[in-house]
Amino acid sequence: MTDHPSFITVHRGSAPLVLSLPHTGTDIPDAIADDLVSPWLARKDCDWWIETLYDFAAGLGASVVRTSISRTAIDVNRDPSGVSLYPGQATTELCPTTTFDGEPLYREGKGPDVAARRQAYFDPYHAALSAEIERVRSAHGTVVLYDCHSIRSVIPRLFEGTLPNFNLGTNSGMSCAPDLLATIEAICDATEFSRVSNGRFKGGYITRHYGAPERGVHAVQMELACRTYMPETLGPVDRTNWPSDFDPAYAAPARAALTDILTACLVFARSHA
Numbered sequence: 001m002t003d004h005p006s007f008i009t010v011h012r013g014s015a016p017l018v019l020s021l022p023h024t025g026t027d028i029p030d031a032i033a034d035d036l037v038s039p040w041l042a043r044k045d046c047d048w049w050i051e052t053l054y055d056f057a058a059g060l061g062a063s064v065v066r067t068s069i070s071r072t073a074i075d076v077n078r079d080p081s082g083v084s085l086y087p088g089q090a091t092t093e094l095c096p097t098t099t100f101d102g103e104p105l106y107r108e109g110k111g112p113d114v115a116a117r118r119q120a121y122f123d124p125y126h127a128a129l130s131a132e133i134e135r136v137r138s139a140h141g142t143v144v145l146y147d148c149h150s151i152r153s154v155i156p157r158l159f160e161g162t163l164p165n166f167n168l169g170t171n172s173g174m175s176c177a178p179d180l181l182a183t184i185e186a187i188c189d190a191t192e193f194s195r196v197s198n199g200r201f202k203g204g205y206i207t208r209h210y211g212a213p214e215r216g217v218h219a220v221q222m223e224l225a226c227r228t229y230m231p232e233t234l235g236p237v238d239r240t241n242w243p244s245d246f247d248p249a250y251a252a253p254a255r256a257a258l259t260d261i262l263t264a265c266l267v268f269a270r271s272h273a
């Protein structure tokens, strides 16, 4: 149970809260990197600094599961069968062939070996995450799974205009109890930041697959617009301005709100134990 490959890290906490960090990895195995257009493009859609932003969570007693492998190698937040998250709409695949903006990731004639990557990198992440969810659920009876994400605020290929700061996804209400979502919404709405629930981002594979309120697993995806916690140019980005550095002072208001949200998740789980 503790034998994970080195690219998976699991922090085991004692509280009924599990954080998933599926998109903070920047590692790209050499054999894959050789086929890619550029290292910068390959990491452009990383959820930058999210592991740093949430580094207080372990102190709350939360468990934290992370992969250091880039989503460009394989996206652990996509259905492994290849079914699109949003049929008929622009999105990225299990092994993305383009960035969010539509730029090709692979050199001419190159592409992913999806089955091999699934076995090597997708399956270990889900083995670790599912084991941690079950460990915590059986200890407490109820667990909140909080899937941590971020995305640039302006990506015309994916959505119109500028994304709200907080984008909550609960698989259109199916992945958690309504009162948990309502509590998180109230915390967001008491801040200076904007918020939408089940808007453009309704939760990816992790939220949809593990969220089972009737079994005591309540899953919520938090998609932060990047400007919420890091300086961001609103519009096309390039190597000179993306990613910007993590600035703790800039991130402080977002971190305060996220601390309140995770604390509320714990109160919810403990009151439903």
Ligand SMILES: N=CN[C@@H](CCC(=O)O)C(=O)O
Residues within 6 Å of the ligand: 023, 047, 077, 078, 085, 149, 150, 151, 169, 200, 201, 202, 203, 204, 221, 223
């Ligand atoms: N930063 C990542 N965003 C998620 C969004 C999933 C969803 O559509 O809700 C992703 O691509 O996996």
